[in-house]
Amino acid sequence: MGRISRRQFLVLAGAATGSVLLAACGGEPAATPTPTAQPTPTPQPSGQSTAPSQAQASTPTTTEAVEIDLSQWSPDYVREIAGTIGETDTKAFVSSVVPLETTGNLSYWYIGPAETDPQISKDFDKQFWDAWESTYPGISTDVQRLTYADMLDKIRTAATGNAAPMVATMPILWGVEFAAKGQLAEISPEEFGFKESDFWPGALKSCRWQGKLYGLPTNNESMALIWNKQLFREAGLDPEQPPKTWEDLVTYSKQIKDATGKYGYGLVARQNHGNTPFRFMPIVWAYGGGAFDEAEESPTYQSTLINNEGSIAALEVYYNLFVRDQSVPASALTNTNAENTDLFFAGQLGMYIGHPSEFAVMVDRANKATGADKERAMQLLDNIGYALLPEGPVRRAVVLGGSNIHIFNERFVRGGKVDRTAARAFIAFRCSPEWSIKAVWASSNPGTLQAFRTSWMQQRLEQVRFLEVTTAMLKYGVPFPVVPESTQIMNIIIPDMIHNALTGKMNVKEAANDAAEKIQALMKQRPS
């Protein structure tokens, strides 16, 4: 080999360095960012117990489990079935779907624990990724943890630009839009080791578009009514008796405001914000209204009910609270639920609708408080009650919340390829009874019904206060209309209707009719 000049050497060295850098940029996706060390079991916010460690070998696996009778669903039934199958063996289950020695690549996006979430949610998130890595060490996973506020815009843009992840877990309302555009892959529960009866029927409904299934539920939650017993006492109300009907709630709210000067009920009506429909639609359904017929057993979504008598009565409930009685926060029209949580935590609010995790969040905040603030916070914690949402003349209802997991179609995914085997392994793992429950320990409920029979559920019931209430509400869960226009209806048209009525821009009936016209116009735009 001949000698090379210094210039030639520099050129060759530069080329070699460039090649290495290019290879690094275009190489395998980075593995999941979580460390491999197994985390220490996490103390519960209530300080009562510790979270369970990973699954110990036990039986049965999901497919062998006994059916759950949903017609029996109640707080007692939830307690009765919890622990009846012990701990499931996740490795055994997922290995029957995809062998553990499988190698491959996966890209995955999801809404991860936020800064304000209780510590236990963050700990279980870490534990989940550690367990996934140790179960399928050959599958390299590129994970993007997003916030609720970012994810929709980001994943829409990514899918439009053919840069979507292979797999994504998205809130229950979002999937249908992607399915309607052909961006999601059709799936069947069987390819992940499940059958349809393993999930809430309402939740599965939210994964279906034009008869085909495009996702599996990872978790489902429903909200409950949270009340401050101390304020009830001060207002001369029975602290152990929350309002049974929405009419009662209006009366109680006024009584609290009149007697204590504090706000009775935490009305939320910010425009363009998801908190608003989540708290308003349960009243609409309770009075027999709806955006469409989504509260019925087999909805057709053909014509709007937003201006029927029930919907108008529900809007009147809001009108009476905000305009007539002025018993709700003055800032309700620009508030999200976060402001209500603050008011409640400060002892300035009697009742509001909240998530299962709200109590854990308040415990976290109380633990961080100092001096007189801490004392006040602890006193508040002792006076918190959780109840089923009030009922209306037609039914008791709540929005069936939660998330579904989806696989994107190859042509919309970065690189144009989906490693379906890796995706199957991951979805089986994520929806396994163990991770279906642990991944949402304090914030939601497992999407896989068999998880309610595990001993983890028993531990949750002991550790997470009021869990049986929010779990019992699942029975009354109604999913938002499974139509691609749902986000526009729920985030724009419904809040606009509320604002039109509450600001006096229109009367209640006019506001409802205006909303109905908008929904009809929107549906007419849909090409046949």
Added chain:
Amino acid sequence: MDHAGRGPAVRALPGRRGATKGRSRASEVAADYAYILPALAVLVFVVGYPIVYTLVLSFYETPPSLPGRFWTGLGNYRTILTSAEFFDVTLNTVYWALPSTILAFALGIPAALALNQGLPGQGILRGLLLIPWVISTVTAAYVWRWLYHADFGLVNGFLMQLGLISRPILFLDSPTLVIPALIVVNVWKTFPFVMVMTLAGLQTVPRELLEAAAIDGATAVRRFWHVTVPYLRNVLFVTFILLLISNLEHFTIPWLMTGGGPARASQIWSIDIYTIAFRSLQFGLASAYSTIVFAIVLVFAYLYVRALTKEDTVR
């Protein structure tokens, strides 16, 4: 680039003068273009392509329920221009943008004049007055949202403690008060920009002229109107147009503080476009809307460019 030095050399070669000059000029122009090519390429991709794509998309319907897009011709433009909501939003936008701009001038010009007097501690004062401008708009919007908040807000708390009000003022929750409340925030945020621009303009006014006018017995007001203002006129006009365009397209403050509410009372063009595109997923309609707004803003942009060109010609 200085061409003067090469001229005589070219002229020294009679007979070949035209061709040589032409080649030389061509190579120089080519070099000039080469220098601006990277910037031009970035501009084409980052600005030109989105504009053209938006224009194309504005002729299509993009229903959220179907993949792809469908030709609708001028349908989207017809939908917007015949909708009563567009005119409500346009009124809101004018109501928001014009007073915001005028009031920023009403604060910015006196501040600049004061700072131009050579007051003691002028440097510190200038720094302090610049603070609103350098604070991020997102931070400012959140801080003001909390200041205005009907239940937790410092403003209401203060007024109630002083006994001036018995119930909170609904700054952001009242359809009549919301835009004035947002204008206050915007003026607070943008008046330093007017101040800085005016101050720069003031420093171009020849001191001799002002002194001569003073010797001739002109009062301070007359000196301002007859000497300073003519020098400032172009700077003020350009600043006004720039700020007006920025306010017409503004998004952050109303979006973060009210989300366009209550009852769409603070829904301005940018929020409406964003909502149609990213909440309703009607990208075609939003593109047509953007094109209409773009055409309106283009009028002001033309005035701005004309003012700058005029200034160059005068020089």
